[in-house]
Amino acid sequence: MKTTGNTVFISGGSAGIGLAIAKKLSEAGNKVIINGRNKERLQNALKELDNAVAIQGDLSVESERIRIAEELAVQHPDVNIVINNAGAAYMNDLSESNNNAAEKAYQEINTNYISVIHFTSLLLPQLLQQEEAAVVNISSIAVFRSNKYLPTYSASKAALHSYTQGLRDTFADNDKLNVYEVYPPLVNTEFSAEIGGANGIPPAEVADELFMALEKNQFEVPVGDTKKIHALMDPITAHIPH
Template identity: 40%
Template sequence: MKITKKTVLVTGGGSGIGYAIAQLLIQKGNKVIISGRNPAKLEKAAKEIGADYIVSDVTDADSVASLVKNLETDYSDLSVLINNAGVGFVYKLGEGANAVEKARQEFDTNYFAPVRLIELLLPLLKKQAEAAIVNITSNVAFHPLVVLPTYSDAKTALHSHSVALRLTLSSDTNIKIFEVMPSLINTDATKDMGGEQHGLPPEVAAQDIYKGINEDRNEIFVGEASQQYADYFADPKAAIAKFNQGLY
């Protein structure tokens, strides 16, 4: 799918991968709307890269309904949705971990939010001659990281949903489903994970995402994720042990 002269929504577009892919898509001749919860952050980002913005909390049903209504009214040619907004907690499972509350927040943002937004935007996307949904998951979508246990759960769920959605929509729509699985990226959200020391620049991720979509690759790997994926399917037990070496 060639992404040029398209209208694109990027959730969580005020920073990190969302900001980088929004900026690149604008440079490639697309109209981009970024969304997020922080008005000041969004306005600043939008001015910097030349995007439109809509303040919206993807975990709030009423806020999302308002976002969708706004898009239907003012951006009726929307043809690409990039589900990028995410949250993750660095911790280990065990007594006193408060895993349920952490998991609830992670699933609300990383799984239920994109599932809701996709369903609500399907009628609009189906009107376009060509459309795409891009779900940003993670390398932990195919094997868990013990210091991101419930984040891994949520991204695994979104991976499964992406596969089912791709198969479902392929029979009677022109909507393509892309899944992006990055390894560690240097963003504000990954500081506690060593992102500043070991993560790839978000601009690298944006370039890989753009190239993958243009090449119609359903699954787009960024950084080390491609090799990790190959290692996992060659020997799952060994790959998981290597991935979590020194963490448990």
């Protein structure tokens, strides 16, 4: 896929992985549209980008997804890459009865899975009108193995992973629409600070891997330590009927 001259929408684009991807694509000559909930953070992010605009809104809210999709259709009809990066994660100790585990899980599933499905479905008609288009879902190393700290977050990303595979299969015969999945390990961002993000890789490494994957039409994009797991799992899953 071409890596310049695109119009790219990035959810969660005001910080962390989303902002790193926005910088990489902006520097490569793409028009970038970043989305986030916080107006001030979006404006600060725009100062670090060229040829970029922002659309404020919370994609975890159905009415906001519809509004943003309509705004893109009217004001940015040339959008041809959608990067679903916005996410929610909570430390969720399932052994604590007063932990409100189900509510945390609901928010994670809604943001990381349901919202992505709905927003992507809203954008598909626009994407399918382009000469070349892509959906990029940012999942996680957690799709391969959960843990006691983030059990419900891991489940939500596993659901996103399964959906992404199904979406890719659905459009396998359409040579104009490609579906990518990026699997970051622990990344050093504000988002991951609570779970030891300071020990993670820089978000720019995720952006670099995605950029190279777009160049090569490499739809599976493991990053860092995820490459080891993906190399073991991919030959096995490739033989599962689909």
